Structure formats: structure tokens, C-alpha cells
Amino acid sequence: MYMVAFLGPNASYTHQAARDRFNQDTCVLSPQVTIEDVFQQVQSRVAKFGVVPFENSTNGSVVFTLDLFADIKSRHPDIVVCGEAYVDVHHCLLGRGAARLTDTSLSSKTDSPTSSGQATPTSKVPYPKTPAVKPVVPVKHVKKLYSHPQAWGQCRDFLSTYLKGVERQDVSSTSRAAELVAEDQSGSSAAISSAIAAEVHGLDVLARNIEDSADNKTRFFILKRTDCLEHQPMHRGAKVVDDDQNSFKSLVSFTVNHEDPGSLADSLAVFKSYKLNLTSINTRPSGLVPWNYIFFIEFKGRRENDGATGAVNAALRDLNNVAKCWRWLGSWESEL
Ligand SMILES: O=C(O)C(=O)C[C@]1(C(=O)O)C=C[C@@H](O)C=C1
Missing domain, CATH: 3.40.190.10 (Periplasmic binding protein-like II)
Known part of the structure; x- marks a missing residue:
């Protein structure tokens, strides 16, 4: 094991x-x-x-x-x-439904309708999107929300319509959010988490499939x-491992000399010259010098089985000449 x-x-x-x-x-x-x-x-x-x-x-x-x-x-x-x-x-809003609330001052708030189902128009978003789903029970008693920071951005339409202005607390994962809500005896908090987490923690599903995008x-x-x-x-x-380079992806990070015009373009051109198709680029602050960045490049191809003369190894040798420093972060079989 x-x-x-x-x-x-x-x-x-x-x-x-x-x-x-x-x-x-x-x-x-x-x-x-x-x-x-x-x-x-x-x-x-x-x-x-x-x-x-x-x-x-x-x-x-x-x-x-x-x-x-x-x-x-x-x-x-x-x-x-x-x-x-x-x-x-598929995110759910998990908490305590009105029937389970012991605090009557909270449960009385659930008698009113949840909301119009329409987010408030603002000058920036004059025609806000209507969320695809409604809460299955009223959610007016919810005074605090817990979730992983990634989840807020996946449920914008629902949150801005039904839980606008409700205090949010970032936690380490969506299941940790469910755990905290289960511990809250007041019943006034809710978590964005999974249906499985509702079962595990004995919570009610207040709304289902609250993500903006069905896929x-x-x-x-x-x-x-x-x-x-x-x-x-x-x-x-x-699956049976396919040896076609296109079935694999690789990840590399690198920094460039920010004073040198074209250093990022030169680094990316290395992949083009070996016909290695880039599939994503990410960037984060370098953490060393303000306004300097580290770049993360994903591309089709693999290093293992590539041989010392293969395209990936050749590209990495060239990258060594144009990037300030780089790090190999692995190759794996693509699941797409
Ligand atoms: O919080 C979880 O359940 C996680 O597994 C983390 C995580 C993430 O960081 O993206 C995973 C999936 C969802 O997009 C939201 C949160």
C-alpha cells in the first residue's frame, strides 16, 4: 500500500x-x-x-x-x-433549511420570498444575468458564507442574485467550508460545496447546481x-499508453531578463521552432523583484522517451540560452 x-x-x-x-x-x-x-x-x-x-x-x-x-x-x-x-x-449551497432552525428570529426571516431572482443592475453591469437555478428553500437567514476562493468566481450569478452582500469567508477547501457550517449551531451560515459534502456532514441542500456554467x-x-x-x-x-507525442503534455516554468526587449518572445519562439504546440500560458509575480514575473508554459509533447535528440530536449537546450532560468515540471498523458 x-x-x-x-x-x-x-x-x-x-x-x-x-x-x-x-x-x-x-x-x-x-x-x-x-x-x-x-x-x-x-x-x-x-x-x-x-x-x-x-x-x-x-x-x-x-x-x-x-x-x-x-x-x-x-x-x-x-x-x-x-x-x-x-x-x-456542480456546486451546492449547503446549510440548515428553515425547518431545522432552532433560532426563531432567523427562521421567521425565511417566510419572505427568497428574492426576485434578478441581480441588481449597476452602471458596470446594466443587464445582469439571471441565474439558471433558484434556491430550493428560502435563503434569507444566511448571514455568512464559507468556501474555497475558487468557488466564488464560479457562482457569481447565483451569489449576486440571492446572497448579495452576504459576508464571505475564504477557507482551505469547499469540504472544509461544509465542515465549518455543520459546526455552526446558529444555522445562519452556508457553504458552497458538493452534494457529497452535504451527505457527509448532514447538511441541507439549500440550492443545487449554482455554478454559472453548466459545463x-x-x-x-x-x-x-x-x-x-x-x-x-x-x-x-x-488507457493503453499511446506513444504519440500529441497525447502528452509537459509543463515548464521560466523567468526572463526583464531589461532585455524580446526575451519573452525569444523564449516562446523556441517552442515554435521545434513545432511544440503551446496549450496554456500562466504568469505569477516572481516573488523576488517587484514587477518581475515567472511564466508557466504547457505544451504538447513529452520528455521521457524523447531521447537526448528529441524535440522537447532540444527545445529545453535552446531555452537555456534565452531564458534567465527554467525548471522542468513534468510530462503526463493528456486526459482530454
Ligand atoms: O475545495 C475543493 O473542494 C477543492 O478541491 C479545491 C477547488 C479548487 O481549488 O479549484 C477544486 C474545485 C473547485 O473548483 C473549487 C475548489
């Missing part, structure tokens, strides 16, 4: 990704408090693999994960990506150490 660390507690979306990806007959899934803890567990060899959120189709990059890959304090120098997993993310998905990365020789963690229904 080996250990797989994931962003917990149980019932987070990261937990779903880990369960989809790993066969629990051969491993133990270990919930961690923060994304950084997942990196640490893998770096220190306590866990063989880690699962972390990387990007959401509605709200974009998970900046905490990017900053851990940037690793300016060199705390996880041996971490690489070895797989990816996509999870459909809301989050992409997760599987992490391992560079010296771990397994390429792909075992997962249910594992």
Missing part, C-alpha cells in the same frame, strides 16, 4: 479526483489541510503521489498551486506533474517526485 495525499478534508473535489484516479485496493488516500501540505508530503516521500487543483474552466488558474510550482524558497525542488484528472464541478470543470494535477519511476499512477479503466 502506498499513500496518496490530496487537498481535504474528505468530500472535497480534489478527493473526487483522487478517488477517480487511484485504485484504493493498492493505496491509502490521505487528506491534507492545504495544497502546500500535499506538496510537502510528496517532497518528503511520506506520500508517493499527490493530487492538487490546477485550473477551473470558469474561474481560471488556482494561483496557490502555481505559486507552489514557482517554489521561490526551494521547498519542493523534486516535485513534477505525472498525470491530470478532470472533474465536473464547469476543474483540472487536477497528479504530483510525484522526479526520482519516482512510475510514469502514470494506476487508475480505474486505465
Whole structure:
């Protein structure tokens, strides 16, 4: 049995990704408090693999994960990506429905209609979108919301219509949010979390599918150490590994000399010259000098099996001449 660390507690979306990806007959899934803890567990060899959120189709990059890959304090120098997993993310509003509230001053507020179902027009958004769903029970008693910061940006229409101005508290994951709401005896708080978290924590589903986009998905990365020789963690229904370079993706980070005009363009041109198709670019503050940045490039192709003369290795040799410094962050089979 080996250990797989994931962003917990149980019932987070990261937990779903880990369960989809790993066969629990051969491993133990270990919930961690923060994304950084997942990196640490893998770096220190306590866990063989880690699962972390990387990007959401509605709200974009998970900046905490990017900053851990940037690793300016060199705390996880041996971490690489070895797989990816996509999870459909359907958020619910979880709390206590009126029937369960003991505080009558709160439950009396639920007698009024939830709202018109129309967000207030502003000069910036004169015609706000109407959310696709309504709460299944009144939500006027909700005075505080908990969730992972990524989730707010995935449920804008619903929140601005039904819970406008309600205090929000960021927490480490959506399942942690559900845990906190379950502990709140007043019943006046709610979490944006999953339907599974409602079951696990005995909460009521106040609204279902509150995400702005019906095809809301989050992409997760599987992490391992560079010296771990397994390429792909075992997962249910594992595909036969295809050797076509286009079936693989790779991730590299680099910084450039900001004083040198064209240094970013020159770095990107390296990938073009070896016909390596870029699939995403992210950037974060370098953390070293204000207004200097670190770039994260994903591209089609793989380094392993590529041979010393392969396109990926050749591109990395050239990148060495134009970028200030770069770091290899892994190759994995694309799940798209
Ligand atoms: O909070 C969770 O449940 C997570 O797994 C984290 C996370 C994320 O960081 O993107 C994953 C999926 C959702 O997009 C919201 C939060």
C-alpha cells in the first residue's frame, strides 16, 4: 500500500479526483489541510503521489498551486506533474433549511420570498444575468458564507442574485467550508460545496447546481517526485499508453531578463521552432523583484522517451540560452 495525499478534508473535489484516479485496493488516500501540505508530503516521500487543483474552466488558474510550482524558497525542488484528472464541478449551497432552525428570529426571516431572482443592475453591469437555478428553500437567514476562493468566481450569478452582500469567508477547501457550517449551531451560515459534502456532514441542500456554467470543470494535477519511476499512477479503466507525442503534455516554468526587449518572445519562439504546440500560458509575480514575473508554459509533447535528440530536449537546450532560468515540471498523458 502506498499513500496518496490530496487537498481535504474528505468530500472535497480534489478527493473526487483522487478517488477517480487511484485504485484504493493498492493505496491509502490521505487528506491534507492545504495544497502546500500535499506538496510537502510528496517532497518528503511520506506520500508517493499527490493530487492538487490546477485550473477551473470558469474561474481560471488556482494561483496557490502555481505559486507552489514557482517554489521561490526551494521547498519542493523534486516535485513534477505525472498525470491530470478532470472533474465536473456542480456546486451546492449547503446549510440548515428553515425547518431545522432552532433560532426563531432567523427562521421567521425565511417566510419572505427568497428574492426576485434578478441581480441588481449597476452602471458596470446594466443587464445582469439571471441565474439558471433558484434556491430550493428560502435563503434569507444566511448571514455568512464559507468556501474555497475558487468557488466564488464560479457562482457569481447565483451569489449576486440571492446572497448579495452576504459576508464571505475564504477557507482551505469547499469540504472544509461544509465542515465549518455543520459546526455552526446558529444555522445562519452556508457553504458552497458538493452534494457529497452535504451527505457527509448532514447538511441541507439549500440550492443545487449554482455554478454559472453548466459545463464547469476543474483540472487536477497528479504530483510525484522526479526520482519516482512510475510514469502514470494506476487508475480505474486505465488507457493503453499511446506513444504519440500529441497525447502528452509537459509543463515548464521560466523567468526572463526583464531589461532585455524580446526575451519573452525569444523564449516562446523556441517552442515554435521545434513545432511544440503551446496549450496554456500562466504568469505569477516572481516573488523576488517587484514587477518581475515567472511564466508557466504547457505544451504538447513529452520528455521521457524523447531521447537526448528529441524535440522537447532540444527545445529545453535552446531555452537555456534565452531564458534567465527554467525548471522542468513534468510530462503526463493528456486526459482530454
Ligand atoms: O475545495 C475543493 O473542494 C477543492 O478541491 C479545491 C477547488 C479548487 O481549488 O479549484 C477544486 C474545485 C473547485 O473548483 C473549487 C475548489
